Amino acid sequence: MRLALIAHDNKKVDLVAWATFNRDLLACFELTGTGHSARLVREKVGLEIEALLSGPEGGDAQIAARVVTGGVDAVFFFVDPLSAQPHDPDIRALLRVCNVHDVPVATNLATANLVITALALHEERRASGR
Secondary structure (H helix, E strand, O other), X not given: OEEEEEEOHHHHHHHHHHHHHOHHHHOOOEEEEOHHHHHHHHHHHXXXXXXXXXXXXXXXXXXXXXXXXXXXXXXXXXXXXXXOOOOHHHHHHHHHHHHHOOOOEEOOHHHXXXXXXXXXXXXXXXXXXX
């Protein structure tokens, strides 16, 4: 199962804290993320993660394309709802394709905690044959 990790600049601290707390769970999945978010997860949390382009350079669109082709199974996108983003159309497209293709997308810490817990439980049950 492949997870995408993304955070706006003002939410990168939240991403690192969340990923650190959930490090053992996240280590069970293949991870991909946009530029700086992926670099922070690798350097600060110590998880292996594929780095795509940064969001404004097309990274959100790259993840959206992977959602469409089945290459991403869940998206954790820590958005900053109080700041305008220059690549807002790409962000909207990513959220739209997640909804169209029924891919879970968490945009805040509370939802991220629920989704990672559910995914970990699903993986545990799958591994045990239940």
